[in-house]
Each structure stands twice: as structure tokens, then as C-alpha cells.
Amino acid sequence: MVYGQEYRYQFRLKNVTDFAEAKMVTDVLRPVFNTEAVPFKVFPTFNDVNDQFDFVSEIVVSKEQLEAVLVANGLELIDFTSIQGVQSQTEER
Amino acid sequence: MKKFLLVLGVLGTSMTGFGQNNNCSSATQVCNDVAFSGNSSGAGSTQELNGSNQGCLSVEHQSSWYYFQPVTSGTVALTITTSVDYDFAIWATGNCNALGAPVRCSYSSQFGNTGLAVSIPGTPTGCGFLGLFACPAGPPGDVTEGAGGNGWVNALNVVAGQTYIMLIDNFTANSTPFTLDWTFSAGATLNCTPIVLPIELTEFMANYKAPAKSNLVQWETATERENDHFTLERSTDGSNWMIINQQAGSENSVIPIEYVFEDFGYAPNVINYYRLSQIDYNGTVEMFDIISVDNSNSGKKIVKVFNTLGQEVPLETVGIVILQYEDGSTRRVFR
Numbered sequence: 205m206v207y208g209q210e211y212r213y214q215f216r217l218k219n220v221t222d223f224a225e226a227k228m229v230t231d232v233l234r235p236v237f238n239t240e241a242v243p244f245k246v247f248p249t250f251n252d253v254n255d256q257f258d259f260v261s262e263i264v265v266s267k268e269q270l271e272a273v274l275v276a277n278g279l280e281l282i283d284f285t286s287i288q289g290v291q292s293q294t295e296e297r
Numbered sequence: 298m299k300k301f302l303l304v305l306g307v308l309g310t311s312m313t314g315f316g317q318n319n320n321c322s323s324a325t326q327v328c329n330d331v332a333f334s335g336n337s338s339g340a341g342s343t344q345e346l347n348g349s350n351q352g353c354l355s356v357e358h359q360s361s362w363y364y365f366q367p368v369t370s371g372t373v374a375l376t377i378t379t380s381v382d383y384d385f386a387i388w389a390t391g392n393c394n395a396l397g398a399p400v401r402c403s404y405s406s407q408f409g410n411t412g413l414a415v416s417i418p419g420t421p422t423g424c425g426f427l428g429l430f431a432c433p434a435g436p437p438g439d440v441t442e443g444a445g446g447n448g449w450v451n452a453l454n455v456v457a458g459q460t461y462i463m464l465i466d467n468f469t470a471n472s473t474p475f476t477l478d479w480t481f482s483a484g485a486t487l488n489c490t491p492i493v494l495p496i497e498l499t500e501f502m503a504n505y506k507a508p509a510k511s512n513l514v515q516w517e518t519a520t521e522r523e524n525d526h527f528t529l530e531r532s533t534d535g536s537n538w539m540i541i542n543q544q545a546g547s548e549n550s551v552i553p554i555e556y557v558f559e560d561f562g563y564a565p566n567v568i569n570y571y572r573l574s575q576i577d578y579n580g581t582v583e584m585f586d587i588i589s590v591d592n593s594n595s596g597k598k599i600v601k602v603f604n605t606l607g608q609e610v611p612l613e614t615v616g617i618v619i620l621q622y623e624d625g626s627t628r629r630v631f632r
Contacts, residue, residue, distance in 0.1 A: 224445035227382070227406035227468070231355050244339070244358060244470035 212287045213237070213265070214258045218280035226250035226257070232277045236270060237261040321345045321393035322522055322549035324362035324462060328489035330479035335361045335465060336472060343552065346464075350396035352386050353404040353441045359467035364391060367455040371485025374452040376412040378476040381469035383411055387453060391460030394520040400461075401450050402441040408469075411448035415482070418449070455485055499553065503560075503571050503590045512560040512590045514542075514571055521550040523577045530572045533564045535587070538572060546575065566593050568630060588615075591630045594622055 220226055226248075233248040237259070249259040267284045274281050318325045319341035327333075340357035367373070377383050386399040403411055410418065416434035424430050437449040455461065465475065481487075500517040514529060524546030530538040542558045563569045569592055573585045601621040604610045610618065620628045 223406040227444040247469055247471065
């Protein structure tokens, strides 16, 4: 994990297609994109229109790292992109 | 396991400070229907939720704990006004260490207001002729709901004298505050006098330790609330007591804490009695059971213990027992 720069993450999960299903996996995603010291800084925002998680984190997470966590929790990653150095396009929380 | 009661001297004011009540053990008492605001910085030092008590919830994120006790039975509804995703649960108990299953629980993924309702807020359309008219408001129809819920569960029919613990958790965890509005009906009112909540003493024992020639006194609490300190006293006749030790309490705790005092000043060749009391921040004193150590035969090994019926019982049996020593002598003691 690398800190100090922002990365925008966009990905979808199989069978996660509404807010209720997104909430059920939020606690799985939180530790991946937050530090232990500040566990709630980033909220993995879900876009109900395209069924996509879309948020910004300072932590560098590869597709493989995310997949490993998801598989361990019975979840499947459909697609994944990370863009380095972008500003948050999500609502400020 | 014995339960003891500690009379709390804390009178809740219905208001909570930021981050002051994010553990169940430091829950704020609510005693009237005045709306108040709340907030939290995190889950507190203790993650109280587990498989036995979490109900529809997962874990605490930014939690605020409250408790209330109706003085008259009736119906309680409440609205948690917020713009983010708040969840909540209510347990019909006053014991943080044994919450059990919640009686009301909402884990809805909806952002915005949530709570207990007699009828679902709002006036949905789509009823009547051609579906053009407002539908009559109906009850939520559930007492617990998962992420797919609408944010509203049935109002709670509360029972006078029953203590209720409530957790309000900011799932979004962005420190957005909430306002809580109460609606009491059917005669429900809350108790504003100090509430009795249990402090659980799971162990209080004393044993002679031959190598050190001392009486080792030990006690353990499962939960503590507003606990200032413990006082340990000793007596040889059960009437005249002398303070031999004072230890600071742990204020508020929901984890087991063990206390130990090694008494080298016990009276030899007699039975020494020990009495433990707990003093809270308001000076309220709670006395616990008296225990004893038989020092009349210190140094001689006990080989058997009998009850008053002459039946052999385990060595640690309490009450009136007959001790048989290695030299064949016996002694009837109360411990």
C-alpha cells in the first residue's frame, strides 16, 4: 500500500445492483481503502444508476489485492479501474 | 454467577456530548421527550456488537448509546432526523454485558430519516381511483429490517420499569450529526430518577497461601459503571470491621477486570472475614457478600470437605461446611 496521493476507484461487483446490496459489502471494502488509524475516512460510494462503486482513496490498491479480499468474502469483481492523481468527483463526506 | 445492583446517581439530561457515549457502558440516560442532537467520533473503545446481540446490524461505526426506563407503559415512537445513513437498535435490558437480541432494529441502506413509527411518515400516492390519490398511512409492519428496509420499524410498546438500551450508529461514518424526536402515546412516560443498572461481580474469593503465609483476596467484575473505588474490610467476629485496602475502580467497563489484594496482616489462628464494597462517583455504596478464610489451621492441608449432611463436596464449596485436615482433625466453618 502507498499513501499520499489520491486514486479514483471504479468497479462493479457481481450481484451488487442496488444500495441495499452495496451496503452489505461496504464493511468489507472499508478496511481495504482506509487505514487502521482512520478507518472511516473513505466511504465506498455506490452509484445506483450504473451499479458501480466510485470513490477516491489515498491508498493504492491493485485489482489483485481487491480481488483477494473480495473472494475471501464470497464476492466477485466484474471490472476494475483505478486512476491516479484525480480529484474526488464524489460528494464531500 | 451473582448479579449485584448498583444504584446510579447519574441523572441524564437528554443531551450528549461529542464522542462521550460511544460505549454502552457510558450510555446517556434519556428521561423525557425533548428532542436532542447527537454525534459520535467512532465506535468507542469497545465493540459491543457480536453475533449474540447485533440483530440486523453489523458492527459499530460511529455509535451513540442511550438508555431509558418508562415509568408508565405505553407506546414509544421516534424519528432520527439525518441526511446520511443512520442505523439503530433497541434492546429490552439494562445490562450492557448481556444485551441479547434487539427488540427493534433497522439496518436500512436508505439515506435520511429513520426510526420507530406508528405509521410510515409521508403520504405515498397511487391509491384510490386510478391511483391518483394519497394512500392511507400504515404501520411499518416489521420490527427489524436489513439493508433493504425502508428505514422504519414498528413503534415500541414499552413496559413500566423495564430498562431499554438504544444504539444509534452512523453507518456513513462521516460525523454528520442527528436529531432525535420522541413521540409518546398510550400513556408512556420516562423515568427521570436515577436508574438501577446492574454491575456484575463475577467472582469474590479469598484463600490462604501457605508459601507466602498470606490471605489472597481476589474479585472480578464483568461490567462497571461510574465505579470510583472498592473498599476491602476485614473482621474476625463479623461485627467489627477494619478497612485494609482501597483500590480505584475502572469507571466504566464492559470487559472482565480482576482485582487482587494480598493480606499479610490477617489475624492468625482464627477465621478472618472479608467484606467488599463499591463506591460510585456520587458516593453511593454497594456492599457485597461476606467471605471468609479459615486461618485457625493455617499450614495444615485440607483433605476433604463435607456439607452439613455429611456428604463430601468440592473443596471450593461455600456456605456451612466441615473441613477435614490431613491430621484427621475437623472444623465446622462458614465461608
